[in-house]
Amino acid sequence: MTIKEPVEDFATDWDHTDPRWVRDPYPIWATLRETCPVAHTDRYGGGWFPTTHEMVSSIANDTEHFTSRMVVVTNNKFPPNFIPAPMGGAPPITSDPPFHAIARRLILPAFAPGPVNALEPQIRSLCRKHLDAMAGHEFVDAGTGYAQFIPPGVIAQMLGFPAEDEDIFREIVHFILDLVDLAPEERGEMSEPTLNYFSNQIDDHLANPRDDLTSYLLNVEVGGKKLAREHVTGTIVLILVAGIDTTWSAIGAALWHLAQHPSDLARLVSEPELMPLAVEEFLRFYAPVTMARLVNDDYEFFGCPMKKDDWVLLGFPAANRDPEVFERADTFIIDREVNRHAAFGLGIHRCVGSNLARLELRVALEEFIVRFPTFTLANDADVTWAPGQVRGPRQIPIRVLS
């Protein structure tokens, strides 16, 4: 990996992998919003970072000037095995209209509230299993011992992949989302084993079809034709990557917050009916997912001369802290009633997994605080945060008080 110059001025040289941004991006974003409000960088081949809710919303809703062909900022806008728009490498997230609607519609029913809510008992028992393993210890890790285990188990089951492959899933996610600084050649080489893993799973499902999302995608027909194999692979990779460290980050951030805010923890324990409001506020305040777009053609946006193929970092988490839209935006209010947050995106790419993510977050928190009604952060200096566009705490050392 190349050693990078530290950032001196985020307004003209932003880098979302800079250690200060990774640790605590909110003051950086607040300053940019007040003084800039669209930051620029020459890193990653050039890109912009708009910081207001209005701008984020208008980009998310403008698929004419901004393409979703690439949604993760890396040094490589045109990888060798690249599949162009309108499908892109991971439909529907990398797709543009009109193909996007087709690819999205295929997977929406599986993630609608009906089928998702039916998963609640399993999610609950998965949480209890991991809490049982933590029982009796005064010091536990709410990240590596708990949060990271919940989403992969659910996704493995939906896709019909072996549950014991969880470590492989986390490696894949780490490669795609965290290691964005690799040189283009390094990224190319590393995706081989990843692609092989999915290829083997697909072959296995072709040979032994079963009742899961993978077999469904292999069999479903659009206009009388089955999907291209690369479409199936792309969607499966997407579901796995989008479904794992996003929700893991959300669960982790919520537990990290509760470990430092005993009054919020006490209220949730004594007023469990607050949980739905609390979940939305956790999602607003610690929104884990930042997306990206590429500029389709030269375009002036709020006075900024954007050039074809410039990156645009689409900061839903930054939009969620905009004081124009949220009262006391930088204050966590556990029973905030009006909370029009954008944690799951805005417009046609709204997170397909949002019902599932909310369910996992709620159940994981409910089970954790029933088991451990009081706990505190053992040492904030040991908390590590995932870099890149999905941000959340990884190590969360906790001291259980009761």
Add this chain to the structure above:
Amino acid sequence: MKVRIDPDICQGQGRCFSIAPGLFGFDELGNGVVIGDGTLQADTLALAQLAQANCPEHAIFIEE
């Protein structure tokens, strides 16, 4: 007063049917739908307004 969801704006964010399950449901794609004809009483008006204030897509309309 009546509440309606504009299906061209709704993206299935799911806030309305969580906040006011008596007023809103969802279709097989997970998009929000109004239950019944959307007529609001004094007590349901406030709930509909709360759902409206939480809709990230501004897809909920309350009209005479």
